[in-house]
Amino acid sequence: MKRSTSRRSERMGDVIMREIARLLIEEIADPRLELVSVSGVRLNADFSVAEILLTYSGGEQRHKEVQAALAKAGGFLRSRLGKALDVKKVPELRFRYDDFLEDMVYERHET
Numbered sequence: 001m002k003r004s005t006s007r008r009s010e011r012m013g014d015v016i017m018r019e020i021a022r023l024l025i026e027e028i029a030d031p032r033l034e035l036v037s038v039s040g041v042r043l044n045a046d047f048s049v050a051e052i053l054l055t056y057s058g059g060e061q062r063h064k065e066v067q068a069a070l071a072k073a074g075g076f077l078r079s080r081l082g083k084a085l086d087v088k089k090v091p092e093l094r095f096r097y098d099d100f101l102e103d104m105v106y107e108r109h110e111t
């Protein structure tokens with residue numbers, strides 16, 4: 001995915017990040033998504049795809065549970081996001097685990 005680095009994409013990413021975080025807290029009742037935080041959003045060059053970066057604790061089983069819950073809630077999140085954004089086309093949402101913090105902790109313990 002070729003990422004956009006424009007100021008417009010940064011602003012749009014911030015809006016998407018806040019709205020997805022709000023929806024996860026206030027409107028999604030799935031217990032598998034408890035304690036899941038949105039750590040960032042990356043948009044591709046034409047804004048057709050939004051990669052939502054998430055952080056949460058747990059092992060491989062937890063990753064599978066969270067991905068399954070997000071697959072189930074994806075359509076709902078996208079439709080609610082469409083109501084919150086003032087755009088012609090709502091981007092496709094792709095959810096990714098953000099391992100940045102884990103990498104930082106791992107690197108710190110190595111040195």
